[in-house]
Amino acid sequence: MxxxxxxxxxxxxxxxxxxxxxxxxxxxxxxxxxxxxxxxxxxxxxxxxxxxxxxxxxxxxxxxxxxxxxxxxxxxxxxxxxxxxxxxxxxxxxxxxxxxxxxxxxxxxxxxxxxxxxxxxxxxxxxxxxxxxxxxxxxxxxxxxxxxxxxxxxxxxxxxxxxxxxxxxxxxxxxxxxxxxxxxxxxxxxxxxxxxxxxxxxxxxxxxxxxxxxxxxxxxxxxxxxxxxxxxxxxxxxxxxxxxxxxxxxxxxxxxxxxxxxxxxRHPCCASTHRAIDALLDLKQEHGLLTGDIAGIETKVGISAARNLAYPNPADEMQARFSMQYCLATAFLKGSLSLSDFTRQEIERPEIREFMPRIEMQSYSADEEKGVERLPHVVTVTMRDGRILNKSRLHAKGSLEAPxxxxxxxxxxxxxxxxxxxxxxxxxxxxxxxxxxxxxxxxxxxxxxxxxxxx
Incomplete structure (x- = not known):
C-alpha cells in the first residue's frame, strides 16, 4: 500500500x-x-x-x-x-x-x-x-x-x-x-x-x-x-x-x-483575537455603544486560542498582538486596528490601559470542544444600566464565509x-x-x- x-x-x-x-x-x-x-x-x-x-x-x-x-x-x-x-x-x-x-x-x-x-x-x-x-x-x-x-x-x-x-x-x-x-x-x-x-x-x-x-x-x-x-x-x-x-x-x-x-x-494581530474583535465591533455598530456605558466585556474562545493569548498586560508590541485585552480595547476605542496600533508608544496609551481591565477571557471546556472542529467565539458586553448584549462569530472577516x-x-x-x-x-x-x-x-x-x- x-x-x-x-x-x-x-x-x-x-x-x-x-x-x-x-x-x-x-x-x-x-x-x-x-x-x-x-x-x-x-x-x-x-x-x-x-x-x-x-x-x-x-x-x-x-x-x-x-x-x-x-x-x-x-x-x-x-x-x-x-x-x-x-x-x-x-x-x-x-x-x-x-x-x-x-x-x-x-x-x-x-x-x-x-x-x-x-x-x-x-x-x-x-x-x-x-x-x-x-x-x-x-x-x-x-x-x-x-x-x-x-x-x-x-x-x-x-x-x-x-x-x-x-x-x-x-x-x-x-x-x-x-x-x-x-x-x-x-x-x-x-x-x-x-x-x-x-x-x-x-x-x-x-x-x-x-x-x-x-x-x-x-x-x-x-x-x-x-x-x-x-x-x-x-x-x-x-x-x-x-x-x-x-x-x-x-x-x-x-x-x-x-x-x-x-x-x-483584517487585523494585524493573532488570529485568535479576530472573531472576538469582529463581534465586538458588530455590537458597537448595532447598538451605538460608548466606552462609558460598558461595565465589562467577556469573551469565550477556543482552548488553543486562550493559550495563544498569554499577555493580558502586554509589555511590548509583540506581546500586544497576543493580548485579547489590548486588541479588543484598541479596536473598540478606535473602531478598527491598524499596523500603527502596535508600537511601543501606542500600547501605553492611557485610555487603552484604563479600558483593558474591563475585559476578561475564558475558554470552552475540553468536553465542549470534543469532536467539534470549530466553535464560535462569543462576546458578552455587560452595560452599566444592566443590559447584557451578546454576539458570536464562527468566521472572521477575511474568511471564505465573510470575504x-x-x-x-x-x-x-x-x-x-x-x-x-x-x-x-x-x-x-x-x-x-x-x-x-x-x-x-x-x-x-x-x-x-x-x-x-x-x-
Whole structure:
C-alpha cells in the first residue's frame, strides 16, 4: 500500500489543471503575502537576522531579499518568510492550522533563480500544490497537534511547503515525497514562543527548511516515505492524544482553496483575537455603544486560542498582538486596528490601559470542544444600566464565509507598503494581480523591484 507521502505526491502531480477560481484565490493569497512581507521588512526580528547573517548578504546572491540585496535561496527564504510573519498580518489556513502563505510564498520566491525561468502561472500552481500538501499533512494530526502546543506553521507548514518548492523545481513523484520526508525531520516550533521574536522566526525556519529539503531531495538524499504514519514518526511523536491519522484522507476534484480557502487577515494581530474583535465591533455598530456605558466585556474562545493569548498586560508590541485585552480595547476605542496600533508608544496609551481591565477571557471546556472542529467565539458586553448584549462569530472577516472585497484588499496592501517605507499605489496592487500572466517571472524586473528594495 502506498505511504501517505507517496499518496500526497501522486495527488499533487496528477492535478495538472486548476480552475479560474483556484488561480484567482492563489493570486490573492500571494499578493497579500507580498504586502505583509514588505510591511514586516523593518521589524526587529528581520533586522536581527540581517545582522546575524550580514556576511552572507550581498548584491550578487541567487535570491532577492525584501530588505535589499540578495543571498542564498536558504537565507532568502529565512529572512523573507520571517518578514512575512513578523507583524502577524499574514493569512491563516485552517486545514493545516498554519500561516500557510507566509511559509510558501517566500520559499517559492527563493528558488526563482536566474537559471530556472518560471512563469507567473507556474508559480501559482506550485503555491496550490504546497497548500494542498499542507492540508493533507494537517488532516492526520490537527487539531490535536496544534492544541498540544505545536506551531503548525513551523511543522505542517514546512512539510507541505517542501512539496510546493519541489514541484516548482520539477521534481518527480519520488523526489517530491522525499522532500516532504526530509522536511519532517526538520519540523519543530513550540507555541510557547508566541509573543516573542521567535514566533515569526518559525515561519522563516519553515520556509528555509522547505527550500533545503526540496534541494536535498533533488540531489538524491531521501528519508523514509512512511515517516508520517510509522512508529516513531510524525503522527506518533507530534500528533497529540486525539490525532486521527490519515486513514480517511481523500482528495476532492475541487482544490482545497476552493472548498476551504485561506483567511486573509483584517487585523494585524493573532488570529485568535479576530472573531472576538469582529463581534465586538458588530455590537458597537448595532447598538451605538460608548466606552462609558460598558461595565465589562467577556469573551469565550477556543482552548488553543486562550493559550495563544498569554499577555493580558502586554509589555511590548509583540506581546500586544497576543493580548485579547489590548486588541479588543484598541479596536473598540478606535473602531478598527491598524499596523500603527502596535508600537511601543501606542500600547501605553492611557485610555487603552484604563479600558483593558474591563475585559476578561475564558475558554470552552475540553468536553465542549470534543469532536467539534470549530466553535464560535462569543462576546458578552455587560452595560452599566444592566443590559447584557451578546454576539458570536464562527468566521472572521477575511474568511471564505465573510470575504474581503477587492477594495479592502487593496487598502490593506497599500497600508503594508507604506508601513514598509515603500511607495505604495493602486498601480502596484494591480500589477501583482496580473501575476498569472507574467511569462518569465524570474527575469521580470518590475516584479522584483516591487518586492525587493528597488525604489
Amino acid at each position: 502506498a505511504t501517505i507521502l507517496r499518496k500526497i505526491a501522486e495527488q499533487i502531480l496528477s492535478r495538472t489543471t486548476f480552475s479560474r477560481l483556484a488561480m484567482d484565490r492563489a493570486r490573492d493569497a500571494v499578493v497579500d503575502t507580498i504586502g505583509c512581507m514588505i510591511a514586516g521588512r523593518g521589524d526587529e526580528s528581520v533586522a536581527a537576522l540581517a545582522r546575524a547573517f550580514n556576511g552572507e548578504i550581498a548584491g550578487s546572491g541567487e535570491a532577492r531579499l525584501v530588505t535589499g540585496g540578495s543571498a542564498s535561496p536558504s537565507l532568502a527564504a529565512l529572512i523573507n518568510a520571517t518578514a512575512a510573519h513578523a507583524l502577524d498580518f499574514d493569512d491563516n489556513f485552517h486545514p493545516a492550522r498554519a500561516h500557510a502563505s507566509a511559509v510558501l510564498v517566500p520559499a517559492l520566491l527563493a528558488v526563482l533563480t536566474s537559471g530556472r525561468a518560471k512563469s507567473g502561472r507556474r508559480f501559482l500552481e506550485a503555491y496550490l500544490a504546497g497548500l494542498e500538501a499542507q492540508a493533507a499533512v494537517g488532516f492526520g494530526v490537527n487539531p490535536s497537534h496544534y492544541n498540544r502546543g505545536w506551531h503548525a506553521t513551523a511543522t505542517v507548514g514546512s512539510i507541505g511547503a517542501a512539496a510546493g518548492v519541489a514541484q516548482l523545481l520539477g521534481a518527480d513523484e519520488k523526489s517530491l515525497a522525499a522532500a516532504m520526508s526530509l522536511a519532517t525531520s526538520f519540523a519543530c516550533g513550540p507555541k510557547g514562543q508566541f509573543g516573542t521574536t521567535a514566533k515569526p522566526l518559525h515561519a522563516g525556519i519553515a520556509a528555509r527548511n522547505a527550500v533545503d529539503a526540496a534541494r536535498m531531495a533533488l540531489a538524491g538524499i531521501s528519508g523514509r516515505l512512511d515517516i508520517l504514519e510509522r512508529p516513531q514518526g510524525f503522527l506518533d511523536l507530534f500528533g497529540g492524544d486525539e490525532a486521527k491519522g490519515w486513514d480517511g484522507l481523500t482528495f476532492e476534484e475541487q482544490h482545497i482553496i476552493e472548498s476551504r480557502g485561506v483567511v486573509t487577515k 474581503m472585497s477587492v477594495h479592502e484588499r487593496e487598502v490593506k496592501f497599500i497600508d503594508c507598503l507604506h508601513w514598509g517605507n515603500r511607495n505604495g499605489s493602486g498601480a502596484s496592487f494591480l500589477q501583482l494581480r496580473h501575476l498569472a500572466y507574467i511569462e518569465n517571472l524570474t527575469s521580470d524586473n518590475a516584479f522584483w523591484n516591487l518586492i525587493s528594495d528597488g525604489d
